[in-house]
Structure formats: C-alpha cells, structure tokens
Amino acid sequence: MAAPAPRPRVNWWLTGLMAAVSLTVLVPLYFTVVTALKTPDQLGGTGFALPDSVRWANFADAWRLTAFPDVFLNSALITVGAVCLTLLSNSLVAYAIARNMHRRRFRLLYYYFVSALFVPFPIIMLPVVKQTSLLGLDNKVGLVLLYVVYGLALNIFLYVGYLKSVPRELEEAARTDGAGTWTVFWRIIFPLLTPMNAAVGILTCLWAWNDFLLPLVVLSEGEQTLPLAQFVLQSQFNTNYPVAFASYLMAMAPVLIVYVFAQRWVISGVMRGSVK
Amino acid sequence: MTVLDDRAAPAPAGPRSTASARRRGGTGRAYYWMVLPALALFLLFHTVPVLQGIYYSLTDYAGYGRHDFVGLDNYASLFRDGRIWESYLFTFQFAVVATVLTNLVALAVALGLNGKIKFRGTLRGVFFTPNVLSVLIVGYVFHYLFTYSLPAIAEHLGIGALSGSILADPDLAWVGVVVLAVWQAAAFNIIIYLAGLQTVPEDLYEAATLDGATSWQRFRSVTLPLIAPFVTVNMVISLRNFLQVFDHIAALTSGGPGTATTSVSYMIYNGGFNGGEYAYQTANAVVFFLCIVAVSVFQLRILRRHEVND
Numbered sequence A: 001m002a003a004p005a006p007r008p009r010v011n012w013w014l015t016g017l018m019a020a021v022s023l024t025v026l027v028p029l030y031f032t033v034v035t036a037l038k039t040p041d042q043l044g045g046t047g048f049a050l051p052d053s054v055r056w057a058n059f060a061d062a063w064r065l066t067a068f069p070d071v072f073l074n075s076a077l078i079t080v081g082a083v084c085l086t087l088l089s090n091s092l093v094a095y096a097i098a099r100n101m102h103r104r105r106f107r108l109l110y111y112y113f114v115s116a117l118f119v120p121f122p123i124i125m126l127p128v129v130k131q132t133s134l135l136g137l138d139n140k141v142g143l144v145l146l147y148v149v150y151g152l153a154l155n156i157f158l159y160v161g162y163l164k165s166v167p168r169e170l171e172e173a174a175r176t177d178g179a180g181t182w183t184v185f186w187r188i189i190f191p192l193l194t195p196m197n198a199a200v201g202i203l204t205c206l207w208a209w210n211d212f213l214l215p216l217v218v219l220s221e222g223e224q225t226l227p228l229a230q231f232v233l234q235s236q237f238n239t240n241y242p243v244a245f246a247s248y249l250m251a252m253a254p255v256l257i258v259y260v261f262a263q264r265w266v267i268s269g270v271m272r273g274s275v276k
Numbered sequence B: 001m002t003v004l005d006d007r008a009a010p011a012p013a014g015p016r017s018t019a020s021a022r023r024r025g026g027t028g029r030a031y032y033w034m035v036l037p038a039l040a041l042f043l044l045f046h047t048v049p050v051l052q053g054i055y056y057s058l059t060d061y062a063g064y065g066r067h068d069f070v071g072l073d074n075y076a077s078l079f080r081d082g083r084i085w086e087s088y089l090f091t092f093q094f095a096v097v098a099t100v101l102t103n104l105v106a107l108a109v110a111l112g113l114n115g116k117i118k119f120r121g122t123l124r125g126v127f128f129t130p131n132v133l134s135v136l137i138v139g140y141v142f143h144y145l146f147t148y149s150l151p152a153i154a155e156h157l158g159i160g161a162l163s164g165s166i167l168a169d170p171d172l173a174w175v176g177v178v179v180l181a182v183w184q185a186a187a188f189n190i191i192i193y194l195a196g197l198q199t200v201p202e203d204l205y206e207a208a209t210l211d212g213a214t215s216w217q218r219f220r221s222v223t224l225p226l227i228a229p230f231v232t233v234n235m236v237i238s239l240r241n242f243l244q245v246f247d248h249i250a251a252l253t254s255g256g257p258g259t260a261t262t263s264v265s266y267m268i269y270n271g272g273f274n275g276g277e278y279a280y281q282t283a284n285a286v287v288f289f290l291c292i293v294a295v296s297v298f299q300l301r302i303l304r305r306h307e308v309n310d
Helices: A012-037 A057-065 A068-098 A104-118 A121-134 A140-163 A169-176 A181-192 A194-210 A213-218 A226-232 A241-275 B002-008 B019-056 B073-080 B082-114 B120-132 B135-157 B173-197 B202-210 B215-226 B228-243 B247-252 B264-273 B278-306
Strands: none
Touching: A012 A057, A012 A241, A012 B082, A012 B120, A012 B135, A012 B173, A057 A068, A057 A241, A068 A104, A068 A140, A068 A181, A068 A194, A068 A226, A068 A241, A068 B019, A104 A140, A104 B019, A104 B278, A121 A140, A121 A213, A121 B019, A121 B264, A121 B278, A140 A194, A140 A213, A140 B019, A169 A181, A181 A194, A181 B019, A194 A241, A194 B120, A213 A226, A213 B264, A226 A241, A226 B135, A241 B120, A241 B135, A241 B173, B019 B278, B073 B278, B082 B120, B082 B173, B082 B228, B082 B264, B120 B173, B135 B173, B135 B247, B173 B228, B173 B247, B202 B215, B215 B228, B228 B278, B247 B264, B264 B278
C-alpha cells in the first residue's frame, strides 16, 4: 500500500465496469426517490421517469399517517438504549470471562453464551412473547433488554478474542498500585477496547434500527418502530404509492445520512466485527 | 441450569488471613458480580424460553387456556404434514441458491474493487449501502418494481413470459425473494472478501505472472486458496441467515401465492401467533433448530477441508 514508487496504472475499463455494476445498488434508491415525489397519476409505465411536477405534500401526508415523530423517537430510543447498554454490559462480562478462562466455571460460561449463536430465533420466538408480556416488558424497555441479551453470544465472542491481544502489564501495574477489579476495568480496559466497542456499537446499531421481527412480536399494540410502522400501514397506504414511498424514504433517510458521513468508519467497524 | 448451580456454591469462599489472599478473594468476587446480572438475564430471556419451547412442543397448548401433555404427537404429525415438508423444501432451496449467488456476486465485485481502479473508496461505499438499510423497507420497494416496473419493461421488450408480476406466479415468486436477498446480503460479503483479498501479498501475483500464469490460473491457484477462510465464514453466515428468512417474505409475498414461498420462520410465526398452532409450531421450531445445527456442523467440516493448512 505504501509503495511511493511509480503509481500503478489505473485500469479505466475495470473502473467503468464497476461503476456500471454499482448502478444495481443505486437504481432502486433512485426509484424510491422519484416515486416519492410524484403524484399518483404520474405512476404507470416503468416508473423510472423523473416526475413532471413534484408533490412535496407526499412527505407531509406520510409524516401524519405514520405519526413519524413518535415512531422515529421509539426507534431512536430503542437503538440508543440497546447500543449503550450492550457496550457497557457485554464488554464487562467478556472481561470477567477473558481473565478467568483458566477457571472451569468461566470457561463453561463462555461456551454457554457463545453456543447461543447456533440457536435460531424462531425457537425462542413463541415463548419469549409470553415471557415479556407476563413481566410487563412488551415495550421499549423489554426490547432493549432483548437486544442486549441476544447480542451477548456474538459480542462475548468478539470481545474475548480481542482481549487476548490486550497486554496485561498495564492492568498488573494498576493492581500493584491498589486498584480494584472494577477500577481496572473502567479506567484501563474499557478505553483499550475502543476499536472493538466501535465494531460492536455499529453492528448493534444497524441491527436494532433495522430489525423487524423482534418489534413485531414483542411490542404491544400502539408502540411501533420505523420498519414496523411501514408494515402496519401497508393497508392504509392502499394504492397511494407516492405517499408510501415518501414514508419509506423518511424511514431510510436517518441511517443513510449517517452512513454518507461516517461511511469509512462504519465499514471498518463492520469488518473488524466479522473478520476478528 | 447446571451452570447457575455450579456458580452459586463456591462464591462465598471465606476470607483468608493473609492480605494478598484476601485481595485475590476480593477480585474473584468482583468477577462474579460482573457476570451475574448478564447471566440472570440470559437465563430469563434465552435459556428459559428455549426450555419452555421444548416443553410446549410436547403438549397440545393453543397459546391460551389449559393444555395437556401429548408426548411426541406433535412431532409425529409434523412428519405427516405436507405443508411442513413444502416449507422446508422451499427454505432449503432458497437458502442454497441465495447463498451460492450471493457469494459468487460478492466475490466478483470484491475482485473488481481490489483491482487497479479509481474511486475505490466511493464505489466500496456504494456497494455496502444495502447492508445499512432495513430489508423490510427495501423489500417494499422491490415489491413495486416486481409488480409494476418489471412487467412494463418486459412489455417494451416484447417478452411475453414476464408480462405479469413474478410475485403472483407460484413458480417464479421465489426468484423475486432470491433477488432481494442477494441484493441486500452481497453488500456484507463484499466487505469480508475485500478484507480477505487485501491479505494476499502482492509479490505472490508477480511471481505467478512471471511463471506465465493467466489471470484465471492466478485466481484459481493463488487467490482462492489464500482467501479460503473468508469463503468459509461467508458461506456459513449466509446460509445460516438465509435459512431463517422472514423479512423478505413478509415484504414481498406474505408466503404466497398460496403457500409457494412460506419459509419455516414465516410458518412458525404465522401458525404460532395467528393459526392457533402454538404447540405444533414450537415442535416445528425444535426440529428447525436441530436442522440448523446439523447444517452448520456439516458445512464447517466440508469447507474446513478445503482451507489451506498453515
């Protein structure tokens, strides 16, 4: 990468080809935007044409129909709650396990948590709905707890793997200075985990924000997240596709905007979370 | 359960007399307090539901009211139920086709991105975009494309076979689901393959080129063996995710037309919550769980054999 010598020649054919292939990603997004701006009578044909006259009121209609502010706030609170609690708790558990892998009890605990990676959600789906409604957790708080618990398997795996490469000298120095385990974790280990925290945070954020099945089964009537609202309102959009697409666009917009600005960071985070 | 009992017993290991030992005892206790709340929540929201699921699968529970123990009756009925066989067949066919296509597409795109191209960062960003979007919402956009745009395009081109919506055709609806699945999942796999390709040292290519290897030979005998671990990871993750397909189905077909695209997850959800088949579908979920474990183990064995031993 850092070879300063003669710059490799750019393969323009390949660049053109890749740009053409990237249209497969961009065209559906373009389609969403133009459809959201049309009036119903401009639909028809292939639908790829630009709108003749723009109807901004589609967004106002979708805003009212989906109660956008409420639903957006629900999604945001659930995502922020899930990310914060996951980072704080999962890293803590992983630290305790990683530093005690020589003890049988902690090693068992590690395999117990990680084995959940093999348990598909459908087997838990029906009973957990009973469980959450019984405990009065068929709401945002319950959903946050479920994301924290169901993320444990993967996150423990990631954190423990990462902690093996974190040198113990700093920790031991702090301990000889009289710091307790909790202090060592919060003051030394947690900051050292920053790269892994970023990865876990991004993965949790994308999961909680875009998830559909868990909110669908757990949340009781009246509370909705952004994807759930699109599902519930399918019948009310009726055949008014421009309003429906305006609503889809508003649901996609927050994550798209963040992604445009934090693209490099998001991709490297996801990469670190998957390749270890 | 055993883990909890195991843990609870020796926790109050009494304080020793010497200072260092006492401190070590103290640290040990701190570690236990660090894992205890998470363990309790995990038991409550993961292990207990799994055990409950297994228990209900042995009853005739409808989701409400009283229930009786019926032994393995649900499991026996599962094997005689045509709907169940159909949904497993659809799910596995879909998952295998989608996994293979996703990985072929992702590897091809990653190879392209790894070439000497301009705007690599931007293109990489574009190709990753589908991964940050909700499958359900993208699914609704694709639903419109399949229902209205594709037939209109086919009409322009005079392809009579595609003049109707493919989602309304029991034989073709699954193709629509595959297209959406590949479009969305390839994004993630591209990034993993790209990471893999960057681990291949440049001079290996040069050596192969000097030996007169064609680009296909270079790919076949230099690149592919070196990125084999990444292929393994991608195949395992893709297949596992596609076997549990749900959002795609909810957005595109609702399991139809008829039951042509009813995946196992969709059937468990629909039958369990709306069809009064609570116990029956928990039995289905247990069988599905065993299938997924078996597939994962099998897949890891096969793919590991092809990896380079280093």
